[in-house]
Amino acid sequence: MKSQYVEGLESGQTVKEVFVLSRRSIKDKKGGGAYAVLEFTDRSGSIEGIAWDNTVDDINVLSAGDFVFVVGNVNEYNDRLQIVVNSIKRVPENETEPEDFLPQADEDINHAFEEIESFRKQVKDTHLRQLLDAFFDDKELIEKFKRAPAAKRVHHAYLGGLVVHTRNVLRLADKIKTVYEALNRDLLITAGILHDIGKVYEYIYARRLDFSTPGRMLGHIVIGYELVAERIKQIPDFPGSLRLRLLHMILSHHGEYEWGSPKQPKFLEALVLHFIDNLDSKAEIMMSERKKNKGMEKEWSDYHPYLEREIYLREED
Numbered sequence: 141m142k143s144q145y146v147e148g149l150e151s152g153q154t155v156k157e158v159f160v161l162s163r164r165s166i167k168d169k170k171g172g173g174a175y176a177v178l179e180f181t182d183r184s185g186s187i188e189g190i191a192w193d194n195t196v197d198d199i200n201v202l203s204a205g206d207f208v209f210v211v212g213n214v215n216e217y218n219d220r221l222q223i224v225v226n227s228i229k230r231v232p233e234n235e236t237e238p239e240d241f242l243p244q245a246d247e248d249i250n251h252a253f254e255e256i257e258s259f260r261k262q263v264k265d266t267h268l269r270q271l272l273d274a275f276f277d278d279k280e281l282i283e284k285f286k287r288a289p290a291a292k293r294v295h296h297a298y299l300g301g302l303v304v305h306t307r308n309v310l311r312l313a314d315k316i317k318t319v320y321e322a323l324n325r326d327l328l329i330t331a332g333i334l335h336d337i338g339k340v341y342e343y344i345y346a347r348r349l350d351f352s353t354p355g356r357m358l359g360h361i362v363i364g365y366e367l368v369a370e371r372i373k374q375i376p377d378f379p380g381s382l383r384l385r386l387l388h389m390i391l392s393h394h395g396e397y398e399w400g401s402p403k404q405p406k407f408l409e410a411l412v413l414h415f416i417d418n419l420d421s422k423a424e425i426m427m428s429e430r431k432k433n434k435g436m437e438k439e440w441s442d443y444h445p446y447l448e449r450e451i452y453l454r455e456e457d
C-alpha cells in the first residue's frame with residue numbers, strides 16, 4: 141500500500157511516493173535549457189508536476205504509463221496543486237500494487253452485473269438470446285467485462301465502469317419503453333448490453349487505465365462490431381435483417397460522425413440507444429464533477445474539454 145495518495149496531498153508537503161506518470165512533455169525554456177510538464181496519477185486522482193533542468197535527463201528516458209518514484213514538494217500554482225520534482229526514477233511494474241493505481245467503483249460490481257443478467261434473461265427472441273448466451277458463456281470475456289472501465293478519462297473511468305454504464309443504459313432503455321411502446325424491447329436490450337462490448341479490448345486495466353494497441357488502432361465501435369458479427373456467424377439461421385439492425389446499432393451508437401460513429405442512427409431503437417448512451421455518459425460527468433468538488437467553495441468546475449463547458453457545482457442556495 142502507498143502511504144501518500146494524490147487526493148490527500150497538501151501545499152507545502154514533501155512527496156516521496158510512487159505514481160503513474162500519466163503525461164509528460166518536455167519543453168524548451170526561453171533562455172535556453174528545458175523543463176518538463178508532467179502528470180502523476182494514482183487511484184485517487186491526478187496532479188500536475190513540473191521538473192526543471194536537473195531532472196530533464198531522467199525524464200527523457202521515461203514514457204507515459206511508467207510507474208515512477210517521485211521525490212518533490214507540493215506547491216500551489218494558479219489555484220492548483222502541483223508537485224515540483226526533485227528526483228524521479230522508474231519503478232518496475234511488478235513492484236507495485238494494482239489497487240493503489242486503479243480507481244474503483246462506488247458500488248458493488250457483482251450486484252450491477254446481476255442486474256444486467258436479469259435484463260438478459262428477459263430477452264425472448266430466440267436468436268438474440270442465443271447471441272447473448274454466446275457472450276455470457278465466455279467466462280474469460282465476462283471476467284474482463286466486469287473489470288473494464290467505460291473510458292480512460294471521460295466517464296465511468298474506473299474498474300467496473302463498463303458494467304455500471306451498461307446497467308444504466310439498460311435501466312434507461314427499460315423506462316423509455318414505457319413512453320415509446322413501439323420500441324422493440326428485445327433488440328434495444330440486446331444492443332444495450334453489447335453496444336460497448338468492444339471496450340473490453342479497447343483499454344488496458346491491469347495496473348493503469350490506458351488505451352490498448354487495438355483500442356488505438358480500431359476503437360471499441362469497430363472491435364464491438366467484429367465481436368458481435370463473429371458470434372452471429374456461429375448461430376444457424378440468424379435472420380439477416382436482425383443482424384443488420386443490431387450491427388447498425390453498434391456502429392451508430394455515438395450518433396454523429398464527429399463522435400466516432402461511421403453511421404448516424406437510422407431507426408427508432410438505434411436513435412434511442414444513442415440518446416440513452418449519451419445521457420448516461422454526460423450525467424455521470426456532471427455527478428462526478430459535483431462529487432470531486434464536494435466540500436469546496438467552488439461555484440464552477442474547471443473547463444471540461446469533453447463537454448466544452450464549465451459545470452455549475454452548487455446544490456444549495
Ligand SMILES: [Fe+2]
Nearest residue numbers: 335336360393
Ligand atoms: Fe461507445
Ligand SMILES: [Fe+2]
Nearest residue numbers: 305335336417
Ligand atoms: Fe456507451
